[in-house]
Amino acid sequence: MSTPDQKVAIITGASQGIGAGLVEAYRKLGYAVVATSRTIAPSQDPNVLAVQGDIADPATAERVFAAGVERFGRIDTLVNNAGIFIAKPFTEYTQEDYDAVIGVNLTGFFRITQLAVERMLAQGGGHVIQIGTSLVDHANSNVPSVLASLTKGGLQSATKALAIEYATRGIRSNAVALGVIKTPMHPAEYHETLAALHPIGRMGEVTDITDAVLYLENAPFVTGEVLHVDGGQSAGH
Structure with a gap:
């Protein structure tokens, strides 16, 4: 079991892919x-x-946070990894698409981050990390992504706002903006096409993302940063 000085991280979207990699x-x-x-x-x-x-249900955030504090006694890091990506032409998005993406990407961030920051303030510090997408900075006509840009772009802006609001109170806020990562959500038959989206010529691996997150975790002078781990997409083509 944990010890009183052991740090504790909450990771959302943790069952597979990047989330499971972050748990490990x-x-x-x-x-x-x-x-x-x-x-x-x-x-x-x-x-x-x-x-x-x-x-997407604020009650889940309440349960997750309460269970974590009850079991481990503290919360030091929150990684807002859960996300939905739906690639459709803008006029083809449905209300259901909109509700689903807003629910996970924004509502899912909001309440659990409030709870985490409140706890971090009481503890004297902490770290919040958002997982985003480079499509926010570098839109691609081959990957229609208005809902992703609307929501993950909001998270990137919130990342910087949180960093500045709490900079003098020991809480850091950073984000990692992803390219396309090789996870179960991308069938193998699409890997060659997806690899070609990146100037570096390959898809990212889960370890590329976990390494970036742990860099931010161990970088006490870094806050308000959006770290692009995207095979060069945000730089251009």
Whole structure:
């Protein structure tokens, strides 16, 4: 079980892909982890608390946060990793698409981040990290992405606003803007096409993202940063 001085991270969207990689990375760093997603299974690791729920529901944020504090006694880092990406021409988005993307990408960020920041203020510091997309900065006509840009662009702006609001109170806020990462959500038959979107000529690996997040975790002089881990997409083509 955790010790009183062991740091604790909450990771949303933690059941597979980048989220599962982040759980493993933070455990290797020595953190206890509160891992949440709609489908997450219980962990055999006593230092990983799995909490099922839809982060788009503010009640899930309340449950995740309360369970983490009850089990581990503190919250030091929040990684807002949960996200939905729907690529459609703008006029083809439905109300259901809009509600789903806003729900996870923005509402899912809002309440759990409020709770985390409140706790971090009481503890004297902490770190909030958002997982975004380079499409916010570098739109691509081959990847229609207005809903992603609307929501993840909002998170990038919020990342900087949080960083400045809490800069003198020990809380840092950063983001990682992704290219296309090789996860179960991308079938293998599309990998060659997706790799070609990146000037570097390949898709990203989960470890590319976890390494970037851990860099930010261990960089106390870095706040308000949007770190592009995107194979060069944000630089141009």
